[in-house]
Amino acid sequence: MAERGVDAVGLSEITAAADLGTGTFYNYFQSREEIVEAVAEEAIESLGKRLDHLTADMSDAAEVFAFSLRHLVQHALTDPVWGWFTVRLGVAHPKLIAILGPRAARDLRKGVDSGRFTIPDLDIATSCVFGALLSTLHQVLSTEAASNIDQVYAQTMLSMVGVPAQEAQDVASRPLPRLPEASVSE
């Protein structure tokens, strides 16, 4: 799916790759789409939760936003299969929107409420962050990316939400705190 696109992979390929009979597959999943949703849930929701933990106690909305976006880009560089899977899910995939959309909206609202961000429309800004993330991931995965590409993307998004250029650069280039490990208890 990461290689060729989510819709291009048939059920027979999935069961063959997993060395499962079709009957066994249907003991676990109702349809091909359900396994895509399960993979998305596992792969993206878990990262979302780690970002929630990282930023829970941070007070500056611009830092929360920038750190989260930078970790998403760095995660794709560290784990290109994850990155390609996310890119291939695409801007229209309901699961991806359901996982990342509310988090982006929450972080943007925090910035607006604290006066840090200026945004004409929260829904469109959320969509734009999300689409820009996927196309940035696509670019960093398919070309030779500069080492600070995560900072460049975060700076670009900070500008988009109305942070002045110099301030956007400053916030985006701060030392990136490590992401907490995934917790098995969740």
Place this chain on the structure above:
Amino acid sequence: MAERGVDAVGLSEITAAADLGTGTFYNYFQSREEIVEAVAEEAIESLGKRLDHLTADMSDAAEVFAFSLRHLVQHALTDPVWGWFTVRLGVAHPKLIAILGPRAARDLRKGVDSGRFTIPDLDIATSCVFGALLSTLHQVLSTEAASNIDQVYAQTMLSMVGVPAQEAQDVASRPLPRLPEASVSE
């Protein structure tokens, strides 16, 4: 393809819908992917050329950029099949990148050269405009869109390239000149 995604449509469905034999299909196209490229070329390149004509003599890079982005959003609202096809091609489709990427990069460079835009990295900004367009199109096609959604998107993108908030709103809300008709001679 617009309904279910480009990769989800098989060659047999294409030939059935066109009432063509598979042999006849292969007289015109070498593969399924070639017909996708031909449709993309026809559907998106032609709009790109009309935008080129519209903006060729405009001097303000911010207007060129905003008018082009607004027409892309309005075109998707006027012709939802076009919009869905574009969304379903996705951020990773080489043809879409080849058609829209250089135009976006050209318009952004014009803004940087004239001092109108402040951008940390032209390639990433181009990617972000492109991804944000697809996710905005997806949102306007799948939800009840406000009537000025094209202006909101353009304003958001002007902010992203460093135009101050008030100025971005002003430029994005100017009367939108009509798009020239497609010329058959090209």
